[in-house]
Amino acid sequence: MIKLQVLGSGCAKCATLGEHATAAAEALGLDYELEKVTDINRIIDAGVTRTPALMVNGEVRSSGQVLSVDDIKKLLAA
Numbered sequence: 001m002i003k004l005q006v007l008g009s010g011c012a013k014c015a016t017l018g019e020h021a022t023a024a025a026e027a028l029g030l031d032y033e034l035e036k037v038t039d040i041n042r043i044i045d046a047g048v049t050r051t052p053a054l055m056v057n058g059e060v061r062s063s064g065q066v067l068s069v070d071d072i073k074k075l076l077a078a
Contacts (some may be wrong), residue, residue, distance in 0.1 A: 008051035
């Protein structure tokens, strides 16, 4: 199972990133879990300084931008 985490305040950009991550994982037929992290201390502990951020299996793969579904599919397929 792949663990996807969207880190951010819960703003519209964060929600969009979560939707894109879900769409990418489903398009690839992956077994995944999506968690939305809004706790500022957890975000800081992850080393994220710009949100929204996307973590895949505990590794920050993107921060400060809303990746497209295709970009996330590339990250997940790698």
